[in-house]
Every structure is written in C-alpha cells, then in structure tokens.
Amino acid sequence: MANDTTSTKRLRGKVALVTGAGDPRSIGRGIAQALADEGAHVAINDVRADWLPEAVSDLEARDVRALAVPADVSDVAQVEAMFQAAVETFGRVDIVASNAGVIRWEHFLDVTPANLRLVVDVNLKGNVYVCRAAARQMIAQGEGGRIIITSSVQASMHFPITPIYGATKHAMFPFVGALALELGPHNITVNHIGPGWVRSALNDPAPGQQTDEDIEANRQSVPLKRDGLPYEMGRAVVYYASSDGDYVTGTYLRIDGGLGISKYSP
Ligand SMILES: NC(=O)c1ccc[n+]([C@@H]2O[C@H](COP(=O)([O-])OP(=O)(O)OC[C@H]3O[C@@H](n4cnc5c(N)ncnc54)[C@H](O)[C@@H]3O)[C@@H](O)[C@H]2O)c1
Numbered sequence: 001m002a003n004d005t006t007s008t009k010r011l012r013g014k015v016a017l018v019t020g021a022g023d024p025r026s027i028g029r030g031i032a033q034a035l036a037d038e039g040a041h042v043a044i045n046d047v048r049a050d051w052l053p054e055a056v057s058d059l060e061a062r063d064v065r066a067l068a069v070p071a072d073v074s075d076v077a078q079v080e081a082m083f084q085a086a087v088e089t090f091g092r093v094d095i096v097a098s099n100a101g102v103i104r105w106e107h108f109l110d111v112t113p114a115n116l117r118l119v120v121d122v123n124l125k126g127n128v129y130v131c132r133a134a135a136r137q138m139i140a141q142g143e144g145g146r147i148i149i150t151s152s153v154q155a156s157m158h159f160p161i162t163p164i165y166g167a168t169k170h171a172m173f174p175f176v177g178a179l180a181l182e183l184g185p186h187n188i189t190v191n192h193i194g195p196g197w198v199r200s201a202l203n204d205p206a207p208g209q210q211t212d213e214d215i216e217a218n219r220q221s222v223p224l225k226r227d228g229l230p231y232e233m234g235r236a237v238v239y240y241a242s243s244d245g246d247y248v249t250g251t252y253l254r255i256d257g258g259l260g261i262s263k264y265s266p
Pocket residue numbers: 019020021022023025026027028045046047048071072073074099100101102122126150151152153154194195196197198199200201202203
C-alpha cells in the first residue's frame with residue numbers, strides 16, 4: 001500500500017467495502033463514516049437494501065463517492081456480485097471491513113435449529129465468503145490490501161445465553177491467523193477488532209438490560225464507565241487500514257473500555 005502519511009486525509013484515493021452498515025446506529029455505519037472521513041470511497045453493504053440510500057447520502061456528505069451494494073453475506077453468489085459491482089464502479093477494492101453479524105440470545109438448551117443456522121451462516125460463513133472475495137480481488141490487483149473483521153469481546157471472553165455467537169466470534173482467532181499467514185506474501189494484512197458494549201440494535205434491548213437502571217448498572221461494570229461508539233470502532237479500522245497498520249497482521253484489538261479485563265480488576 002502507498003505511504004499515506006503526507007495526506008491530511010490518510011485514505012484519500014483508497015476504496016473500501018464495509019458490510020452490515022445500513023442501520024444508522026450500527027457499528028458498520030461508524031466504520032464506513034470513519035473510513036470516509038479519511039477520504040476513502042466506500043461501497044456500503046447491508047442485507048436491508050431499504051437502509052442504503054440514506055447511508056449513501058451520509059457518506060457522500062463526507063466528500064467521497066459511495067455505492068450501495070445490497071447483499072446477504074451468507075450467500076456466496078450475492079457476495080461475489082457485490083464485489084463485482086464495487087469493482088465495476090470504483091475499479092478496485094483496497095480495504096474490506098467484514099463486519100456484518102447477528103446475535104440470538106438463547107440458553108444453550110433452547111437453541112433452535114433455525115437460529116443455529118443463521119448465526120453460523122452470517123458470522124462464520126459470511127466472513128469466509130467476504131474475505132475470500134476480498135483476497136481474490138486484492139491479489140488480482142497486486143498491490144496488497146487490508147481486511148478487518150469485526151469479531152467481539154466474545155472472541156476472548158465467555159458469556160452465557162450466546163453460546164453459538166461466542167463460538168463464531170472466538171473462531172475468528174484461527175481464521176484471522178490462517179488468513180494472515182496465507183495472504184502475508186501478497187502484502188494483504190488481516191486483523192480483527194473486538195467491540196465491547198455498543199448500544200446498537202444488536203443489543204438494544206439485551207436480556208438483563210430492560211430498564212434504564214439495568215443499562216446504567218451494565219455501564220458501571222465497564223472500567224471506562226460508558227458504552228462504546230460505532231465511530232470509535234471505525235477509528236480502529238482506520239488504524240489497520242492506514243499506513244499505521246503497515247506492519248500489523250494477524251492481531252486482535254479490543255475496543256471495549258476495558259470490559260475484557262474488568263473481571264480481573266482489583
Ligand atoms: N453492538 C455490540 O455491542 C457489539 C459488540 C461486539 C461485537 N459486535 C459485532 O459488531 C458487528 C456489527 O454489530 P452491530 O452492533 O452494528 O449490529 P446491528 O444489528 O446494529 O447491525 C448489523 C447490520 O448488519 C446487517 N446484517 C445482518 N445480517 C446481514 C447479512 N446476512 N448480510 C449483510 N448485512 C447483514 C443488519 O441489517 C444491520 O444493518 C457484528 O459482527 C457484531 O457481532 C457488536
């Protein structure tokens with residue numbers, strides 16, 4: 001990747017694709033905004049096509065080009081068509097934030113076959129399809145690239161009521177490690193970020209957090225005493241996508257206000 005330290009906007013001229021970014025409150029939107037604010041053009045994906053026109057306007061207002069690429073990331077044909085559309089419009093893809101994910105709050109004994117399939121299909125197979133299409137495109141371009149997966153603090157912490165979700169997130173450790181090894185020779189870096197509590201639709205409401213008091217008690221359990229913001233997750237993606245991340249691959253970055261260490265605090 002070209003050195004970007006001389007430009008005020010560090011990703012000017014780069015092309016990014018962000019999945020699961022339609023909902024204005026989502027982490028994906030925060031990632032897309034942060035990338036656009038650094039000058040990257042953005043292909044913005046969601047399975048909910050009706051959210052994308054507003055998302056495109058949001059990004060264009062940041063002085064970059066934006067393209068809606070609706071697709072279900074768990075459908076390999078749709079993922080490949082999504083990349084094709086992005087390349088037809090922008091000519092290339094330099095940065096991929098594979099962020100789309102779903103959660104189902106169920107005790108292990110209650111997990112339904114439909115929800116088991118959904119969580120594995122989106123969180124595990126979706127990342128496989130998106131990262132493979134990304135890698136193929138970046139290898140064809142021959143100039144390296146950046147792949148950043150959104151996993152979760154659940155990649156490294158254990159929670160009840162989300163056993164399948166947690167398993168798909170923990171799976172990002174061997175997945176990211178293997179991809180970093182295989183794609184390193186192509187100068188493609190692969191890393192994952194672990195958000196803590198971000199009050200998006202995904203966990204609003206979460207079980208045990210039905211009232212304002214419950215939500216505040218949850219915040220107080222986080223060392224920094226607040227929720228994370230989608231844009232803060234986006235800044236971590238900018239770190240990996242910019243020249244700051246040139247020599248960083250196969251890593252995991254928690255952005256969680258210290259949630260991941262809180263159980264062990266004195
Ligand atoms: N919110 C949190 O506290 C939190 C914490 C840790 C990790 N995460 C992870 O961050 C990522 C984003 O979560 P969020 O909080 O923004 O969730 P969200 O539900 O608010 O947003 C997810 C977006 O992805 C879209 N989506 C769902 N299934 C899709 C599919 N099959 N194909 C394409 N798009 C799809 C949804 O329509 C939605 O716009 C997920 O991978 C999630 O597991 C979230």
